[in-house]
Amino acid sequence: MKLAKVAVVGCGRPSQRWHLPTVAELARRGRIEFVALCDIDAELAERMGREYGVPHYADVEQMLDRHEDIMAVDIVTGDPTHHAIARLVAEHGRHVMVEKPMAVTLRCCDVIVDACRRNGVHFEVAENYFRMPKQRAILKLIAAGVLGDIVRVHFVEPKGKRFRPFDANVEPRGVSRPVSQFTSYSGLFMDMGAHRFSQIRLYARSEPRRIVASLKKYRPDPEFVHEDWGHAMVDFDNGAVGVYETSRLGEETLRYCQIAGTRGRILDHDPFGPQLPLRMLVDGEMRDIPVEFERCRVDGLDVLSRIVVHTDPPLTYENPYADCAIDDWSIGHAEEIMSIANAAVNDEPPEYGLGGRRDVEMAMAAYESSIQGMRPIGIPIDGMTSYEQMLHDDYADRFGKSITA
Template sequence: MNPYVSRRIGEAYHVPYYTDIEKMLVREEPDVVDLCTPPDTHHIIAKIIAEHSVHILCETPIAITLPCADFMIKAVSKAGVKMEVSENYHRMLIERARFKLLEEGIIGEVSRVYNVNYRHCYHGMSLLRLYAKSEARSVTGTCKTFSLREGKVERWDHAIIHFKNHVVAIHDFCSPRPPIPWRRTRYIEVDGTSGCVVNDEVFSLTDKGPKKLKLRPLTVSVNGIEVPERIVIDDEGKLRTVLVNPYKRYMLSDREIQTGGSLISVADMLMSIAEAVRKETEPEYGALQARKDLELHIAMRESSLRGSKPVKIPLTSLTRYERQVHRRYEEKYGHKPLDDALTLTG
């Protein structure tokens, strides 16, 4: 840990700063720790936090491999503390509104889901899983890198995911190409037996024929700041409320911020862990859901390494891709990730 950075941030925000995690936990006695260190340190730090009986809000991804994630989950369970994971995109108002419309059956039974340049890696896998509403059965992936001008590299990931309820999901994401950040259309699409949802547009087959509807936010001024009050569906001028913003009074935006998600989704994550601690319930998303997202991401990478052969879910042994990740960890730190964790935490 860089003591200069700790001091600079602490002094800038007028908060205590530490370079020793255990000393911080003992002196400050926090209820919850926001674990937002690099992902390859999550499993080690989470165990230390849990052993001090402190609850955790963990940044994504939950860990670098499934064994590291399982190490965390076991530590948290043994300590009897709560752990929420900061998977944020499904918490945005527009996503929650889409989920609600699907639950109402506006497009019938879901058959296919597409994530095209919309969300990357485990974030994309999270949305695909939630829209499919089923457990994955297999993943077929192709992951490639392309050399660009001026020494830059472009990464492209593609996956086909088959779910147990026969829903098929397509994940296709290409890293932004400088200096053109988003040269391709970004969209989330959910197809059903009687319609489809594409971003904020809803196409539904009714007894009177096809209908095109649109999801849109209605804003209200709170102390001079425009904030979303609700998400409505616009049916040729007739507005129906789909979702009400529970955080309106906090003057938070639902627009995507630089780090992804929105301020509303951040508030929602904080409320999830707070409610879990106060009411002794489970967090809304939790570690097991985040593990599933990581598993699909790993399966996509593993399939690509195997020449794009399908990989069955659940993964039952350490994959070739995870072994590569562990080797890189050992080269970086001089220890194997789990040996390191056991040595440091006891």
């Protein structure tokens, strides 16, 4: 069997926690080959190279030139760098995967799309949330019609563990310039927002038609120029409604995901926890449906083997990585890595690809709606929003060149 030869670019926190160990474990199990890694921080690259026993580089181009056998590159660098590194990789004829959000604006997303088309390579977005086991089981339940037609999907989540008190002297204001500091973080609606818009869209099983949103900034934190609270409502083609609310303020917000359908609902207060609270109509009455999480041990690690939902007939999710020492969280990463690996080996489209662009589009529509006083913004977005234009202008002011140059 031909194996995809994979390299990783960016060895910071998310790479060390998830990408590097998962790529290494998939390689150890004979599913891919781990060829090389790269980070512009040469000392970090050297340390990670030693830890994983692969050649290390501080320059992407040098790595690609030195290893002509690299087929796919997993890019785990800050959001504003995704499109430029992806374009470079595509121009070297290698398949590309970028972390989420795909890029900081739609025009930057299109730098990736165009470069991959021009060079005949595939691209994937490392959106991991919908690929985690519980989310896969939920998607299977929805596809099987267990919940009936989906009418509403809510995600409400406070961000961060340390709740900050409101500052009585601060007037809340809408998000305006500066919209980005071009560090690794692009705002709440691009950080958790990209994940949640993805899930809301996939659970609704429809495409968004328009979005209304309000994003506010309450705290005058010079290190944090983005929104610290936001609420968006999404109108889908099939009539379903999606709601996303997030906050890093002082209120005690209840965290939940609710997926409501005409025949049942899931109300989950811990979207990452080991439970799937499902209620559905059985003989005309709403009943709790038992769900089992079966587990095994691989190299001393507690690994999920399957989820069994006791509907009639039962519905089962099998972990495709039950023979690997990969925890529940990183199964999402294993799936995205294998998606670009399989695309590289079989010349087949990766699983998500343009879905990652759609998530950025939903976030851009939310920012634009808020800037325009909660005007509904239609999707697909035609042209460039004023939010995106501001972001491009800010980049040019700060770095003296176009963000897409």
